[in-house]
Amino acid sequence: xxFIKRSFSSNALWSLAGGGISALAAVAAIPALIHLLxxxxxxxxxxxxxxxxxxxxxxFGLTRAMHFFSPKIGHQRESEAGSLIGNSLVVAIVLGVLVxxxxxxxxxVFTSTWLNYTGQAADAATKAFQITAFGIIPALISNAIKxxxxxxxxxxxxxxxxxxxxxxxxxxxxxxxxxxxxxxMLAVAMMLTRFGSLAFxxxxxxxxxxxxxxxxxxxxxxxxxxxxxWAGISGFFATLFIYGDRxxxxxxxxxxxxxxxxxxxxxxIRYLLVPWSLAIVLSPYFSSDTVSLDSFKVVYAKAVxxxxxxxxxxxxxxxxxxxxxVPVWVDSQLIELSMQINYIMLIGIIFASFAQLPxxxxxxxxxxxxxTIIFVFEGLGYLLVAPLVFDAFGVLGAASIxxxxxxxxxxxxxxxxxxxxxxx
Numbered sequence: 001x002x003f004i005k006r007s008f009s010s011n012a013l014w015s016l017a018g019g020g021i022s023a024l025a026a027v028a029a030i031p032a033l034i035h036l037l038x039x040x041x042x043x044x045x046x047x048x049x050x051x052x053x054x055x056x057x058x059x060f061g062l063t064r065a066m067h068f069f070s071p072k073i074g075h076q077r078e079s080e081a082g083s084l085i086g087n088s089l090v091v092a093i094v095l096g097v098l099v100x101x102x103x104x105x106x107x108x109v110f111t112s113t114w115l116n117y118t119g120q121a122a123d124a125a126t127k128a129f130q131i132t133a134f135g136i137i138p139a140l141i142s143n144a145i146k147x148x149x150x151x152x153x154x155x156x157x158x159x160x161x162x163x164x165x166x167x168x169x170x171x172x173x174x175x176x177x178x179x180x181x182x183x184x185m186l187a188v189a190m191m192l193t194r195f196g197s198l199a200f201x202x203x204x205x206x207x208x209x210x211x212x213x214x215x216x217x218x219x220x221x222x223x224x225x226x227x228x229x230w231a232g233i234s235g236f237f238a239t240l241f242i243y244g245d246r247x248x249x250x251x252x253x254x255x256x257x258x259x260x261x262x263x264x265x266x267x268x269i270r271y272l273l274v275p276w277s278l279a280i281v282l283s284p285y286f287s288s289d290t291v292s293l294d295s296f297k298v299v300y301a302k303a304v305x306x307x308x309x310x311x312x313x314x315x316x317x318x319x320x321x322x323x324x325x326v327p328v329w330v331d332s333q334l335i336e337l338s339m340q341i342n343y344i345m346l347i348g349i350i351f352a353s354f355a356q357l358p359x360x361x362x363x364x365x366x367x368x369x370x371x372t373i374i375f376v377f378e379g380l381g382y383l384l385v386a387p388l389v390f391d392a393f394g395v396l397g398a399a400s401i402x403x404x405x406x407x408x409x410x411x412x413x414x415x416x417x418x419x420x421x422x423x424x
Contacts, residue, residue, distance in 0.1 A: 010155075011153065012277070015278065026170055026270045041183065043259040049170070051129065052194065055099075057239050058239035061228035067147055069084055070148055071288050086215045089145075090221065091225060091228065100134060124184055127187075138195050141198055158204075159277075160204070168197060172192070173189055173190055176189040231371075234375045238409075252387070253398065268342070271314050275311065279307075284364075286364030300361065303357050304354075345402060347407075355414070381405075
């Protein structure tokens with residue numbers, strides 16, 4: 001019970017702070033960027049931020065792998081923990097270099113073909129995406145470090161670094177926009193925050209595990225890659241549909257509609273950091289090889305109750321904001337459309353928030369392959385249906401598809417999590 005008390009007291013508070021403060025930063029930064037840059041340029045900058053956020057959230061399964069391995073008895077001594085950290089850093093660096101090269105090579109095609117930029121605008125947008133891509137490597141390394149810290153119950157350190165990383169990513173473009181609204185300079189500012197955040201993560205990690213204990217072993221690399229393979233595939237689909245669908249939607253709607261879609265999504269999805277933060281605290285507990293599944297049932301039920309009450313408060317808050325503040329922030333011609341999009345997406349956020357706990361539980365139980373199958377099923381359905389809906393219903397269709405997919409995801413994850421709990 002000691003772990004349970006820690007999980008729902010100081011660790012839970014730090015985890016909530018890590019998610020909540022970053023969410024508040026987004027709420028403040030997005031209207032500021034729209035005001036400073038205008039709707040059309042904000043649409044492009046929001047895609048650059050989304051690329052950063054994608055790898056702020058998605059890490060090819062490395063964080064999940066660290067949550068799974070770190071709590072095990074075999075990784076408790078400093079030398080064993082150092083080996084786990086060393087192996088995870090190697091995997092993060094290799095993956096980061098490969099993905100960065102792919103992003104750099106793909107940027108010209110994406111900006112000219114999909115976003116339909118031409119001339120100097122295409123050159124500037126391409127350069128901005130390529131600069132942003134250099135932030136992928138430090139982002140993946142930071143996630144590996146964060147996973148190690150959280151797996152060892154160092155939630156205070158992990159979330160202090162997460163706050164620094166999340167707030168700086170959003171504050172940097174706002175600060176730069178006040179000085180220079182060049183899309184390239186905005187990309188440089190965001191990219192530099194990734195390296196600064198990595199330095200801070202590494203400093204905090206060195207206070208837990210001394211760097212001279214870091215080591216590499218073929219067996220350790222094999223174990224991490226084996227778990228991260230399935231966790232990475234499932235995590236890719238989960239992150240893509242939350243943070244990456246806008247890159248697909250961008251090819252079907254106008255810049256003004258895209259700006260509203262992204263702004264609404266960016267503000268609302270910040271709340272997911274709250275249920276995610278409550279659930280992630282329990283990941284080391286659910287991964288422990290010294291606790292029975294029977295003991296998980298009580299903890300799981302308490303966490304569900306907490307998430308439900310927090311989500312209810314969030315629903316009330318969003319309804320008030322949409323009713324009274326959106327008309328102040330948004331151009332009069334776009335108010336009604338913006339309110340409709342926000343209400344549709346709010347329904348999706350409700351289901352997404354309820355899905356966080358079963359998702360974490362299944363990962364902690366080593367069911368990454370099962371999660372992958374669920375997400376691949378969703379992905380195939382999305383690819384078959386979504387383009388048709390986007391063509392027929394535009395931005396409202398995009399918001400509806402986003403919400404329906406989150407409903408399906410919740411139903412599947414909840415079903416399998418309850419199944420494992422009931423048959424413990």
